[in-house]
Amino acid sequence: MSDTALRGPVRIVGTGLIGTSIGLALARLGVVVELVDGDPDNALMAERIGAGSRLVQLEPQLVVVAVPPDHVGTVIAEQLEQTDAVVTDAASVKGKPLADAKALTEAAGRASDLSRYVGSHPMAGSERNGPLAGRADLFEGATWAITPHETSDPAAVELVRRLAEACGARTVELSVPDHDLAVARVSHLPQLMSSLAAGTLVDAPTEHLELSGQGVRDVTRIAASDPGMWTQIVAANSPALSGLLEQIRDELDRLLIALSKEQPGSQSSDDEVTAVLRRGVSGAVRVPGKHGSPHIELVPVLVTIPDRPGQLARLFADAAASGANVEDLRIDHSPGRPVGEVELAVKPASVEQLVDVLTERGWSVHR
Ligand SMILES: NC(=O)C1=CN([C@@H]2O[C@H](COP(=O)(O)OP(=O)(O)OC[C@H]3O[C@@H](n4cnc5c(N)ncnc54)[C@H](O)[C@@H]3O)[C@@H](O)[C@H]2O)C=CC1
């Protein structure tokens, strides 16, 4: 294999959130996309929303496996056997699919097929699943990990890189074990922490929940993710995750001991709490900013907006008129309340100008 241009056809096996999003991104570039799914309704739905076609007569150049982690290795081995295509997958964990595919190809006496397989993992998604959650721009500006193994053909690696770039992502190449350690930290542990925090709300009285603000919404958003899928991800990455969970357990133990031994407010109990909070600040500033760029300090500017049609459009027009670039945006709106709160995040140099222009134009602004 020497031609590494992405020409298609691309066969997508698993037309849920990720498969459909990849199909939509490629189809809009004119690449022929074939859609395959164990659930015929999902393939039909993906076809209807323009992610490709269920019937493509041509042999695929590339197969993308986007099924739940437990099934990925089997589908990779099947596709390596049934086609001459390069095969990649999108699974959230890379060690288990590779081990499963390796065992199956070796058992079939076809170990050399594995040179056409290169693992990959788009680092974008959502707490929703299924084809209707798919979006052509899901991977725009996202990072996409590429995880070649020992016998991956360099030309196959290049083709998978072209796939990620065609979807608008920037690629990062790393080994399979490194990938699994990294995602344990930046994705799998955060998922479990979100689920644990949200779990404490199950029995909370309604009047407690009514006090919910943006903090609890941020922390619990991904707790709504599919438990079936995440059980598979967590099980497949258990060694890397166990180490991190032990670290958290030790910190929780120290915190609990400090809180139980001391009267609240006493010096050593406060020191332990402050240490936990300070470590959190130091960790949070290390999370890179959007598009994989280094973290930049942004300043939130809060604007109260009336809950009436057209108010957001007017706010954005006024923000644009100030010359400030809105780097990030959050809307906090509780149903039933007559106003919402919009947080515009801007670079420090733009704050003054933004606040002045919005105030002049009658907005209620606070920092
Ligand atoms: N949900 C997310 O945010 C992200 C998920 N991923 C990974 O992408 C993969 C797909 O995840 P989603 O799209 O979220 O799941 P999904 O649940 O939306 O879609 C999975 C699809 O695979 C189909 N499927 C299941 N087993 C199959 C088989 N053996 N053969 C053919 N089709 C089969 C299902 O019918 C379904 O349509 C998973 O491996 C996941 O770890 C990667 C990045 C982000």
Ligand SMILES: O=C(O)C(=O)Cc1ccc(O)cc1
């Ligand atoms: O919704 C979010 O913020 C996510 O982080 C989605 C996500 C889920 C699983 C992955 O393997 C990668 C990304």
